Amino acid sequence: MKIEYAFDVEDRIFQPKDYIYINYRKINNQDVLPYFIFLNTAVGVKVRKITTRRLWLLEDKFKRRLHDLIHSQLIGTNGTNIQTVIGLEEACDGCVKCSNIAKKCLEYGPLRISTLQTMTYSKNYKKLHVTDKLFEDIAEYCISKSKNKEECFKELDKTILSTISCDKLALWINENRVIPNEGTDLKFDHRHMPREVIDIILRKWNVKSLKLCMLHMTKEHMCNVKWMQYDYFTRVRLNDPYLKTKQSDLKFSHVEVSLSYSSNCVRDLGNRQLIVNQPKGYDNFIPNIRRMFPTDKITMDLSHWYDIARTDIEKKMSTILQVVTMEQHQNLSLDIKFFVESGIVKKLNEETNKEDLLGIAPGYVLQENRLHCFKKSSPFNGNNGPEVFLDNKWIGRRFQVDHAENRFHFKLDVYIKEKELEERLDKKLLQEYPDSFVGHFYA
Template identity: 80%
Template structure:
C-alpha cells in the first residue's frame, strides 16, 4: 500500500468515525433528504447518521397550505409545505411512509395551517395519513397536535389523541364534549367560534337565562385545566345573508362563556392569535337573539368593557397572521379603511384578561410598514397609551422595511434620514431573530422558505409614576441594512433612527 493511499485511509477513517463531524457534513444533505437519498448507500455509518438526522428534523412537523395573501385565489392547490419545503400532493404518501417505515420517525409535535383550503378529497386523505403514518394508532410519542381539527371538524381519532397530548386544539365543540376526563394541559387552543357554539348549545338546552347558565356550568368541567389558553380570533367573519352587516370584521363573543372557561380551567396565562381568515367565517347568530350573554369584542370602545377580577401572569399577542389588527395598531382612523378601532385593543385586553405583562409580535411578512418610521412610532405610542396604563410592562416586536427610515426631500430631491420619534429613548441592547420567508410566485410558490436574519434595536418609554414600561423592539432585515445605506448619509444624520443599527 502506498503512503498516499495510507494517508487517505487515515483521513477517511478520522472523518467517518467522528460522529460530530459526520453529522455536520450530512446536515446539509438531510434538510432536503429526498434529493440526497443516494448517500445512504456509501456505508452503514453514513446511512445510520443520515436517518438519525432526518428523525431529529421531524420530531416537530409543520404541514401547511401557504400562499401570498394578495394572490391566494390564483395559487395552485397541487402542493403543500412540510417543514417549510414544497411537497407535491402526489409525493405526500411516499414521504410519510418513508418517515414511518424506514426512518422510524417519532413525531412529538404536529402543527397544520390552512389545510381546509385544499381540495376536499385530498385534505381528508391527508388527515388520515397524518394519523396513520405520523401519529400512529396509540399516539405514543405525540405531545402536541395543533389545528388538525380544521379538516375533520372534530373526529373520533382527533378527540382520542387530545387525551394524550400536553398541547391541543383548537377544540371543536364535539371534542370539548368528550373531555370528561381529568387532565392538566400545558396549552389548549380555542376559537371565537367555539365560544358561540357553547353559548348556543346552552340556550338550546334551556328555557330561561338561569337554566342557560346552569347548563353552561355543566358544559365546562373543572376536571380539565390548562396553564396557557390560546384564543384564536378570526378578523374576517361575516353574518349569514339575512343577518346584519356583511362586512368582514372581528365579531362579538359571549363574555360569560370566556370567563367560565378561564375560571374553571384555572388558566394562568393567555395567548391571543389574531388571524385574517379561518375556515370558521360564518357567525352563529342565534345567541345574539337572546339577552343572556354579554357581547364583547376586542376592538369595541374599551369604556364599555367590564373589568374582570381575574389575574394572569402574562398575555401574549400574536399578529403574525393578522391583517386588520396589525394594520390598525400602526395607524389611526381615518387612515385605516374601514376604521377597525384596534386602538381599543390593549385597554380591552387588560379588562378581559388582567395582567401586568403583555408581549406582542407584529407580522414580518404582511403589511410590513415601509414609510415614515417617526410617524409609525408616534402612532404606536399614541395607541398603547390611549388609556393611562398603570403597573404594566409592554413589549412589542415591530418588523419594518429599511425604506421606512428615510424620505425624499421634495425641494432638494435628496434623501434624508428620519429620527427617533419623540418620547422614546434608545436602549443599548442588540437584538436579532430569524424568520422564515421567501418571495412567493403567485401560482407556484418557493421551493423552500429560508431563514432571514432580522436585526433589532430597542426603544423605550418609561413612566415611573404609573409604573408603565413600554419596549418597542424594531427589526430590519440584515440584508436590507447591508445594502441600503451609505456611510456619508449616516454621517450627515448622526441622530437618525437607523444610525443606532450601525453604532
C-alpha cells in the same frame, strides 16, 4: 413537524392546490404517503409535535386523505409519542380520531365543540387552543338545551367541566368574519363573543396565562348569530370602545399576543388615520385585553411578512406610543416586536427633492441592547406557491418609554432585515445624518 398549505396573501392567491409543505419542504399530493413512510422506516422519526396550518384550503379529497395519513403514519393508532397536535381539526371539524388523540396530548386544539364534549376525563393540559367560533357554538348549544337564562347558565356550568385545566389558553380570533344574510355589502370584522362563556372557561380550567392569536382569515368566517337574539350573554369584542368592557376579577401572569397573521389589528396599531381602509377600533385593543384578561405583563409580536410597515418610522413609532398610552396604564410591562422595511427610515424632502433620514420619535429612549432574530419568509412563484422558505436574519434596536409614577414600562424592539441594511441604504446619507433612527443600527 409543521404541515401547511401556503399561499400569497398579498395577491390573494389561495386557490386550493394539490401540494403541501412539510417542514417547509414542498411535497406533492402523490408523494405524501411515500414521504411519511420514508420518515417512519428509513429515518425512524418519532413525531411528538404536529402543527398544521390552512389545511381547510386544500381540495376536499386531498384534505381528507392527508388528515387520515397524519393519523395513521405520524400519530399512530395508540398515539404513543405524540404530545402536541395543533390545527388538525380544521381538516375534519372534530372527528373521533382527533378527540381520542386529544386525550393523549399535553397541547391540543383548536377544539371543536364535538371534541370538547368528549373531555369528561380529568387532565391538566400545558396548553389548549380555542376559537371565537367555539364560544358561539357553546352559547348556542346551551340556549338550545334551556328555556330561560337561568337554565342556560346551568347548562353552561355542566358543559365546561373543572376536571380539565390548562396552564395556557390560546385564543384564535378571526378579524374578518361576516354575519349571515348581510347581502352584497359584507362587512368583514372581528365579531362579538359571549363574555360569560369566555369567563367560565378561564375560571373553571384554572388558566394561568393566555395567548391571543389575531388571524386575518380562518375557516370559520361565518358567524353564529342565534345567541345574539337572546339577552342571556354579554357581547364583547377586543376592538370595542374599552370603556364599555367590564373589568374581570381574574388575574393572569402573562398575556402573549401574536399578530404574525393579523391584517386589521397590526395595521391599526401603527395607523390612526388610514387612507384606504377605515380603522376598525384596534386602538382599544390593549385596554380591552387588561379588562378581559387582567395582567401586568403583555408581550406582542407584530407581523414580519404581512402589512409590514413601509413608510415614516417616526410617525409609526409616535402612533404606536399614542395607542399604547391611550389609557394611562398602571403596573404594566408591555413589550412589542415591530418588524419594518428599510424604506421606512427615509422620506422625500419636497423642498430639496432629496431623501432625508428620519430620526427617533419623541418620547423614546434608545437602549444599548443590540438584538437579532431569524424569521422565515416565503417568496412566491406565480400561482405555484413558494419554492423555498428563506430564513432571514433581522437586526433590532430597543427603544423604551418609562412612566415611573404609573409603573408603566414599554419596550419597542424595531427590527430590519440584515440584508436590507447591507444593500439598500446609502452610506453617504448615513454620514450626513449621524443621529438618524437607522444610524443606530450601524453604530
